[in-house]
Amino acid sequence: GDSVTQMEGPVTLSEEAFLTINCTYTATGYPSLFWYVQYPGEGLQLLLKATKADDKGSNKGFEATYRKETTSFHLEKGSVQVSDSAVYFCALSSYNQGGKLIFGQGTELSVKP
């Protein structure tokens, strides 16, 4: 079945460092891909999405490109801030499962001043 694999955390970076969180997927068809962010004690917020190959989603300095050839959707940010500390979830919308969201396991990011 469809699945998402994320880079394991926790990831600890210094402020202004470059961030990459790897995400790869297995899916039949052409899923939509998402990154959600969860701040402590909060629900999930949509960070960005891409709906077809080569689309780039971007928001708040974060970017991810839908790469069908490598089945990847890696999250990047050029300069992280302490306020980016959160858990990041990669997800796909599964055509085979009626559009359900299939989540990766989540990656905890901690940014130190």
Place this chain on the structure above:
Amino acid sequence: DAMVIQNPRYQVTQFGKPVTLSCSQTLNHNVMYWYQQKSSQAPKLLFHYYDKDFNNEADTPDNFQSRRPNTSFCFLDIRSPGLGDAAMYLCATSRPPGTGSPRLTDTQYFGPGTRLTVL
């Protein structure tokens, strides 16, 4: 602003005492979901409604029930909470794409969650 609202944000109940969690939305979305999330693990889908059509996940315990009286509101009822039901409960909404399979869904928008503690 259009949004997904969950009440209460924090709920404490006793072992075996029924509890109801509430979700409302101003997005006018057809589809509403309930997820359970433990310890920053990935959310686990319990069930969803497509309008009034209820869809239960195969592994959702019978202890969990849901009601959707209208488009805006959806409730999660836990009939006899156990210690293992302590978790964050997340509500989400989405609309289906305009054409194609009605079961395909668009982006899901989540509420802030209700943290359930079972004593």
